[in-house]
Amino acid sequence: MVKIAITSQGPTLDDHIDTRFGRAAGFIIIDPHAMTFDYLDNGACQVRGQGAGIQAAETVARAGAEAVLTGYVGPKAFKALSAAGIKIGADLHDVTVREAVRQFNEGRITWTDRANR
């Protein structure tokens, strides 16, 4: 079973993608074929301050995700995700989680090989 992680502003597939990786409101961990998913709240990053990107990478790696769909990935998070062997689809904006999954299933995600900023 493939699992991908999508940064989400809320717990449903109709919530919008959260464009920030480390400071996303939460992660939807989904099997893109069966469309079964879990929501992991990332609210704790608000008290964590710095290092949120690394922590988020650890979270999605622990959840067993093989790919991440998000907006921006900073350099530390990029390094961490790459080390964990997780593919990164960045630059998604203004789409719902459902739409992002559809793009993934249709093979329309461009995988990035560098951090956004």
Place this chain on the structure above:
Amino acid sequence: MREIVVISGKGGTGKTSVTAAFAHIGRSGGKTQAVICDLDVDAPDLHLLLQPRPVTTHQFASGHEARILPETCTACGECASRCRFQAICVDGAVPYIDPLKCEGCNVCVTFCPVGAIAFEPKVCGTWHRSQTRFGPMVHALLRPGEENSGRLVALLRDQARHYARANGLDLILADGPPGIGCPAISALTGVHLAVVVAEPTPSGRHDFHRAVELCQHFKLNIATIINKADLNPQLNAALQQDCRRMHIPVIAELRHDMAFTHALMQAQTVTEFKDGALAAKLRRAWADILTTNTP
């Protein structure tokens, strides 16, 4: 959502007064209501002009602090020999940890052979979500002498975004910290526009370049405001040329004006205090910020 941060490198260039004026202009413009944010948590001054009324107040805890328990300590000196911050003083009967030097790394706690060092969470400050006459504001105050101001800055930015998202607001306007270290980096990463307030003095120009270099390091959009432009015409021209060379727009050139101080004495923004040429320039600069600022 767009985040605009006003910084300067050097303190005292007028960063806070300019931010406050933008908060006022943004409000009277109507459409572009911003969440106002004071990220200079070390010595915050924006509240003196905006007079926020706190809606909620929270403690900010970050990191830990080591403390020796005298009843258990055998004064073996292991902690002092391992501490890389020279925070542990062993000349008394029982070693003493200087809280000002302790960085909360946990080394002494981990290696104490008799478990005589406590590791306690540290409250480093407070933060508030408030209302001002120009809209919502998040701001904080670090406890004097504390560290981790970078973490508090990151927390305020999170709270500002959270509030903006929950209330359908699209803009965050922040007064940034001086310098180019931890708090400045924390305030700048990932913002959509850094407005650098410069002044034509040797320190002003030197620090302007340090601030710009930091923004470029993070690949940010930059705009410049030159304040007190008439203080040194040669250096003003040099700053203008620096900006042209680096393709940084100069969105306002302001003369040295006592109106800033007079407004401050009355807890007003300079644009509330006096509507004239200065206010017109600041309004144009704000309009430029809103139009040139694309992520």
Place this chain on the structure above:
Amino acid sequence: MIVAIASGKGGTGKTLTAASLVRTWAGPVVAVDLDVEVPNLHLFLNPRITGRQPAFLQVPVVDNAKCDRCGRCADFCQFRALSVLGATVMVFDQMCHGCGGCKDLCPQGAITWGSRELGEIAWGGIGDDHFLMGRLRVGEAMSPPLMRAVKTRLKEWTPAAHSDVIIDAPPGVSCPAINAVMDSDVIVLVTDPTPFGLFDLTLAYKAFVPLNKPLAVVINRDGIGGEAVDTFCRAHRLPVLARIPYDLQIAAAYAGGRIIAEQANVYWTLFSNLGDQLRMLGPEGRQVGYA
């Protein structure tokens, strides 16, 4: 003696005061710029720089051949500089404070020291006096380790009895400011008489009082604001040792990179008097007072 020139708020005239104090100081002096994020003192004192060297912080390097990914280092690190990800332990060295705990703790001995460049230290002379500064690398977040390196260099370099030291400290009241002033004998707080100046002076006072060192105030741009700073100083028995008047000539001289004490006899006298009074607050001055 060591005099630290500090302020809560930036731009109140800290560097202006430090430069004039160095120039008018009676006896040999070392001018030290510890405002390593944005050092400015050299712009006014124009020292001949005779040496410079980069400063480094020791940070961990993980040997992935020896590492068995037990994760103890990552669990230990308070600054999240280490993380077990997939088959490797990653070091995020920019987060590291250099405490050395991970290295001491590693059961496999898989951690060795590497280094992160913090910035540089530069030194030289100003006439018969000495000059020393630190300059943080742009992008480096932590200034206290570089400040420690500057202070170490200062100790190696000057026999303490020989020269007095004047430190230009960073603004603010958090760790870098405390770091800059904690080894000094006297702390001077430069402020201006505006509400901003007063608020930040109040913060600086609260931050520095626990250090148990003599504190004194210099009011810059005297006359532009109100009486509130004076009232505060009286209430807390903070001596106001000098008042630099609000004078556009001073602003213009500063903007031209000139030293205020050299602009007029009254200013030379103002700063040399300030120096005399600071010496009275220092350890030797206090001894004379007791005798």
